[in-house]
Amino acid sequence: MSHPILETRDLSVRFGGHVAVDRISCTFRTGELTAIVGPNGAGKTTYFNLISGQIAASAGSVVLNGRNITRMPVAQRTHLGIGRAFQLTNLFPNLNVLENVRLVIQSKAGRGFNMLSMASDHDDLTMPAEEIVERVRLTGHAHQPVSELSHGNQRKLEVALLIALDPLVYMFDEPTAGMSVDEAPVVLDLIAELKARKDRTILLVEHKMDVIRTLADRIIVLHNGALAADGEPAEVMASDVVRDAYMGRELEDG
Amino acid sequence: MLTKLLSGDTPRSPVLAVLLIGILVCLALAPFLFPGVRSVDTAARICIFIVLVASYDLMLGYGGIVSFAHTMFFGIGAYGVALACTHLGRGFDALLVGSVAGALVAATLAFVIGLFSLRVRAIFFAMITLAVASAVAVLVSQLSAITGGEDGLNYRIPRELTPAFKFADGQILGARLNGKLLNYYLIFGSTLLIFLLLLRIVHSPFGRVLQAIRENDFRAEAIGYRVVYYRVAVTCISAAAAALAGSLYAIWLRYVGPDTTLSLEIMIDVLLMVVIGGMGTMYGAVIGATIFVLAQNYLQALMSVASDALTGLPVLPELISADRWLLWLGVLFILSVYFFPTGIVGRLRQRRR
Numbered sequence: 345m346s347h348p349i350l351e352t353r354d355l356s357v358r359f360g361g362h363v364a365v366d367r368i369s370c371t372f373r374t375g376e377l378t379a380i381v382g383p384n385g386a387g388k389t390t391y392f393n394l395i396s397g398q399i400a401a402s403a404g405s406v407v408l409n410g411r412n413i414t415r416m417p418v419a420q421r422t423h424l425g426i427g428r429a430f431q432l433t434n435l436f437p438n439l440n441v442l443e444n445v446r447l448v449i450q451s452k453a454g455r456g457f458n459m460l461s462m463a464s465d466h467d468d469l470t471m472p473a474e475e476i477v478e479r480v481r482l483t484g485h486a487h488q489p490v491s492e493l494s495h496g497n498q499r500k501l502e503v504a505l506l507i508a509l510d511p512l513v514y515m516f517d518e519p520t521a522g523m524s525v526d527e528a529p530v531v532l533d534l535i536a537e538l539k540a541r542k543d544r545t546i547l548l549v550e551h552k553m554d555v556i557r558t559l560a561d562r563i564i565v566l567h568n569g570a571l572a573a574d575g576e577p578a579e580v581m582a583s584d585v586v587r588d589a590y591m592g593r594e595l596e597d598g
Numbered sequence: 599m600l601t602k603l604l605s606g607d608t609p610r611s612p613v614l615a616v617l618l619i620g621i622l623v624c625l626a627l628a629p630f631l632f633p634g635v636r637s638v639d640t641a642a643r644i645c646i647f648i649v650l651v652a653s654y655d656l657m658l659g660y661g662g663i664v665s666f667a668h669t670m671f672f673g674i675g676a677y678g679v680a681l682a683c684t685h686l687g688r689g690f691d692a693l694l695v696g697s698v699a700g701a702l703v704a705a706t707l708a709f710v711i712g713l714f715s716l717r718v719r720a721i722f723f724a725m726i727t728l729a730v731a732s733a734v735a736v737l738v739s740q741l742s743a744i745t746g747g748e749d750g751l752n753y754r755i756p757r758e759l760t761p762a763f764k765f766a767d768g769q770i771l772g773a774r775l776n777g778k779l780l781n782y783y784l785i786f787g788s789t790l791l792i793f794l795l796l797l798r799i800v801h802s803p804f805g806r807v808l809q810a811i812r813e814n815d816f817r818a819e820a821i822g823y824r825v826v827y828y829r830v831a832v833t834c835i836s837a838a839a840a841a842l843a844g845s846l847y848a849i850w851l852r853y854v855g856p857d858t859t860l861s862l863e864i865m866i867d868v869l870l871m872v873v874i875g876g877m878g879t880m881y882g883a884v885i886g887a888t889i890f891v892l893a894q895n896y897l898q899a900l901m902s903v904a905s906d907a908l909t910g911l912p913v914l915p916e917l918i919s920a921d922r923w924l925l926w927l928g929v930l931f932i933l934s935v936y937f938f939p940t941g942i943v944g945r946l947r948q949r950r951r
Contacts, residue, residue: 396820422822434820436813447810450803451822457831459804462605466803509821 349374349545350426350513354404355394364390366569367404372513375542377535379556379577380549381586382566388549389431391566392515395547396428397421408513422451427511431518431549433498437491441482441501444490446473448508473508480504481530496527503531507538513545514538520555535559553581603794605801609881611946618881621888625786629779633772636895639850642782644891645789646847651871652796652883653839659878660800661832662812663716667727668868670734671708671837673860675700675844677738677745680854683753690756697845701838708837712830723833735860750855759784759849785846792839797880799835808832812878867894874934876941885942893930898923 350372357365365387372378380388393399395406397418405414413421436444449469450456464470477486480500485493490501503519516535520528536559538544550556556563556577563580565573573585580586601608609615624631628641650672657663678700679693686692711730715723738745745751757763763777773779799805807828810818815825848854867890875886902920909915918926938945 398816398820417824418819419822419824422820428820430817430820434814434817436810436817438813439809443806447806447818448821450806455803456807456823456828457804459799459802459835461803462602462798462801463803463806464606464801469803505817505821 347374348372349409350395351407352391352395352404353407355391355401355406356403357390357394357399358402364569365394368566368569368571369404370564370571370574372545372547374512374545375539376561377539377546377548377559378562378564379560380547380564380566381551381556382572386566387569388566389517390569392428392517392547392549395513396426396515422509422511425512426515427506427509427513428515429502429506429517429519431521433495433502435490435498435501435505438489440487440489441493442470442473442477442486444501445476445504445508446470448505449473452509476504476508479507479534496523499523500527500530503534507534511544513547515547517549518551519548520550520552532559557581605794605798607797607801607880614881614885614943614946618884621884625789628786629773629782630771633769638778638782640891640895642785642850643895644888645785646843646850647868647871647887647891648884649789649792649843649846650840651868651875651887652793652880653836653843654868655872655875655877655880655883656796656800656839657832657836658872659880659882660805660808660812661829661836662808662815663829663833664721664724665727665833665836666724666862666865667708667711667731668836668840669860669862669865670727670731671704671840672844672847672864673734673738673854673856674704674707675841675846676848676854676859677751677844678703678841679845679848680751680753681744683755683848684751688754688756693755693845693849696848697842700841700845704837704841705834708833709830712833713826716829716833717826731860731862731865735856735862738860739856746855748856750853750858752853755781755849755852760852781850785850788842788846792842793880793884796839800880804828804831870931872941874931874938874941876938876943876945879941879943879947882941882943889942893927897927901926 348371352368352370354367354369355365356363356367368391380391382388390399394401397416401414405412407413408424408426411424413424436447446469449472450466453469455466474486477483480503482497482500482504485497490498493501499519499522506514506516519531519535523531532555535546535548539546539559548559560577563575563577564571565580565586573580573583609618625641625645629638632638632641650668654668657665675697679696682692682696682699686695711726712723715726739748758777759781760777764775766775769775807818807823811823811825811828819825844859847859851858871886871890872882874889875882875884898920901918901923905915905919908918940948
């Protein structure tokens with residue numbers, strides 16, 4: 345029923361002598377939500393950076409829909425269907441909330457080089473942007489510059505940008521980090537909604553075990569840059585590997 | 599309708615609105631309000647520098663790209679017209695060919711420099727532009743067979759644009775109805791047109807992408823904008839607009855030389871005008887260019903009057919003697935940058951909040 349959409353083959357990156365990501369081979373399927381766990385410094389965010397292209401791989405490859413995208417620039421990967429929300433909020437601070445989202449919709453519509461019309465006249469871009477701002481409950485802040493938003497609201501906008509992009513592969517890097525207990529459900533509900541659509545692939549780096557338990561179809565565990573475990577949540581969580589990885593002890597083997 | 603013409607960018611400050619309307623009216627009616635060769639010449643210079651500074655603001659204030667080659671593009675436009683007039687003979691076709699060719703050459707050169715250096719980091723672009731601009735300036739003064747070297751070029755522009763051409767007898771409010779008047783309105787009209795076009799670009803979807811890149815190029819790339827393409831594109835547009843300003847300058851002066859069009863001094867003037875007016879506001883170019891050119895042309899005279907009035911007093915006349923005008927110009931800049939770090943336009947708009 346579901347077919348593989350994204351695959352990493354022996355994907356590795358070295359910084360000097362340090363191997364940050366070590367020959368990770370993994371396949372991700374449409375409709376599946378994979379949680380990526382591991383202790384700090386295990387290489388989760390670096391693995392994400394390799395897939396979305398912020399860092400160039402030292403070896404191995406990334407394949408999207410049968411196409412090798414390992415050497416492609418970030419923007420091109422985005423247009424092919426890789427979308428990323430960042431761990432550290434990464435927005436356009438002096439533009440307002442609506443404009444942040446509108447820029448994403450404009451990018452998708454391929455109108456970035458339109459120079460002679462007024463941006464405010466493109467209602468077909470503004471309307472969907474307003475809708476998305478509404479979905480993350482930021483309508484009241486739509487015309488406020490991002491730099492004036494609370495941390496929690498900035499996190500919501502971070503997720504909103506990804507929802508606006510609506511890529512084939514959604515990559516969330518600790519989407520609820522630093523959010524209050526009232527705010528986190530807004531984001532988690534959106535992720536659950538995406539998952540229910542069954543036509544998108546979701547990769548989620550997350551530390552909170554309760555979140556993983558409710559959302560994940562599958563868990564992969566990274567440790568010292570390598571793939572330490574991969575399987576159904578119940579199975580992986582019961583295994584010693586996860587416990588050991590989180591305790592920070594050295595793994596004996598694989 | 600007016601809002602549409604300004605691309606929705608209203609002054610958003612009553613003081614700024616009054617200043618801008620005042621400048622517009624003064625420039626539009628300059629030959630009649632301030633008749634005299636010197637004052638009309640100043641008005642024309644203000645127009646030309648508005649275009650040059652606005653085009654620089656597009657790149658610096660909106661694109662976040664620092665370039666030191668802006669006078670080079672200005673010079674390319676000026677030499678384009680000069681060479682076309684020298685070789686194609688006297689005629690409007692020569693002006694058009696020279697302007698278009700200048701703009702194209704400038705855009706092409708910007709494209710090549712941009713593609714090589716903007717990929718890496720913006721600072722490399724700044725350094726490479728400095729190197730290329732110096733090289734071009736040296737080349738122009740060395741290739742005297744083509745460019746006239748240090749002496750520059752004198753050439754003839756269509757008679758209809760020179761003082762020798764009188765299209766009506768007499769004067770209106772002291773303005774002679776001759777070709778120089780038509781020349782002034784050619785410059786003024788072109789300035790208005792180019793400025794409104796640049797204002798539109800800034801508020802277009804493309805302009806929004808530029809702002810996004812200036813704010814956070816990393817994220818702009820991640821939502822699907824190839825940052826390097828946009829940076830190269832804005833550099834080319836900016837270069838072409840600067841070249842057009844240069845063409846206007848050449849048409850007005852009927853002379854080009856390395857000092858008037860290519861010198862690094864003009865580059866620094868442009869930088870100061872952008873900063874004083876307010877970066878990333880477009881209207882800052884209008885305010886900055888007007889104040890600067892006026893100060894350049896009249897501060898010296900003003901000071902000599904003040905100095906004469908104070909004769910007899912100790913020290914003071916010496917301090918504001920006309921020879922010290924550059925010193926006072928410098929003091930003026932330091933004060934304005936200190937008190938208006940966001941430029942005059944930025945400051946005026948802030949007060950509204």
